Amino acid sequence: MDEPQPPLDELSVAVDPLEQFTLWFDDALKARVRQPDAMILSTVGIDGSPRSRAVLMRGFDERGFVWHTNRLSAKGRELAYEPRAALVWHWRELNRQVRSTGLVTQLSDAESDEYWHSRPRVSQIGAWASPQSAVLEGGRAELDARLAQIEARFANTDAIPRPSDWGGYRLAPFMIELWQGREARLHDRLRYRTDPAQGWVIERLAP
Numbered sequence: 001m002d003e004p005q006p007p008l009d010e011l012s013v014a015v016d017p018l019e020q021f022t023l024w025f026d027d028a029l030k031a032r033v034r035q036p037d038a039m040i041l042s043t044v045g046i047d048g049s050p051r052s053r054a055v056l057m058r059g060f061d062e063r064g065f066v067w068h069t070n071r072l073s074a075k076g077r078e079l080a081y082e083p084r085a086a087l088v089w090h091w092r093e094l095n096r097q098v099r100s101t102g103l104v105t106q107l108s109d110a111e112s113d114e115y116w117h118s119r120p121r122v123s124q125i126g127a128w129a130s131p132q133s134a135v136l137e138g139g140r141a142e143l144d145a146r147l148a149q150i151e152a153r154f155a156n157t158d159a160i161p162r163p164s165d166w167g168g169y170r171l172a173p174f175m176i177e178l179w180q181g182r183e184a185r186l187h188d189r190l191r192y193r194t195d196p197a198q199g200w201v202i203e204r205l206a207p
C-alpha cells in the first residue's frame with residue numbers, strides 16, 4: 001500500500017543531496033519498493049536526440065551514482081560523445097521521484113574488475129556473448145550460437161576475465177531534484193544545484 005509521506009521541507013532536508021538520497025534510498029528499501037535500484041539513464045545521441053533506457057544502480061556515494069555496461073553499446077558510444085547525462089528513479093510505493101543530471105566518467109579498471117568478478121558466471125558469459133545494441137542479422141539463432149561459442153571458450157576457465165570494453169560509469173551530479181507527491185494537494189519539489197560560490201543551493205520548484 002502507498003504510504004503517505006510527511007511534507008518535504010527545505011529546512012529539514014540534508015544540506016548535501018547525496019546524504020538526502022541515502023535517506024530516501026533507505027526509505028525505499030524499508031518500504032520494499034520493487035527494484036529501488038532501477039534507474040532510467042538518458043544520454044544524448046550523436047544526432048542530438050535524447051535516448052533513455054533502464055540500468056541498475058550498482059552503488060552510490062559522495063562521488064555519484066554507478067552502473068555497469070558494455071562501453072561499445074549505444075549508451076557507451078553516446079557517453080563517449082557527450083558525457084552529460086540524466087538519471088531518474090521512480091519509487092511508486094513512496095510516491096517519490098528523484099532526478100539527477102551530471103557529468104559521467106568511466107570507473108577505473110580496478111573498480112570495474114571488482115564488480116565484474118562479483119557477477120554470476122552466467123551473466124559474465126552473457127556479457128561476452130552479446131554485442132550489446134548491435135543488430136543481430138542472424139536473429140536469435142545468432143545470439144544462441146555466440147553463447148555456445150563463448151561457453152566452449154571458457155569451459156575450462158575458472159575466473160572469466162572482464163571484456164576490455166565492459167565496465168562501470170559514474171554520474172557526478174550537478175543537479176538533484178527530489179519530488180514527493182502530496183495527497184490531493186500540490187506536490188513538493190526541491191532542487192539542489194551546484195553553485196560555484198555557494199556549493200549546493202536548495203530551491204523549491206512549482207509542481
Ligand SMILES: Cc1cc2nc3c(=O)[nH]c(=O)nc-3n(C[C@H](O)[C@H](O)[C@H](O)COP(=O)(O)O)c2cc1C
Nearest residue numbers: 038053054055056067068069070073074075076133
Ligand atoms: C530494470 C532493468 C535494469 C537494467 N540494467 C541494466 C544494466 O545495469 N546494464 C545494462 O547494460 N543494461 C541494463 N538493462 C538493459 C538496458 O535497459 C538496455 O536494454 C541495454 O543496456 C542496451 O541499451 P543501449 O542499446 O541503449 O545501450 C536493464 C534493463 C532493465 C529493464
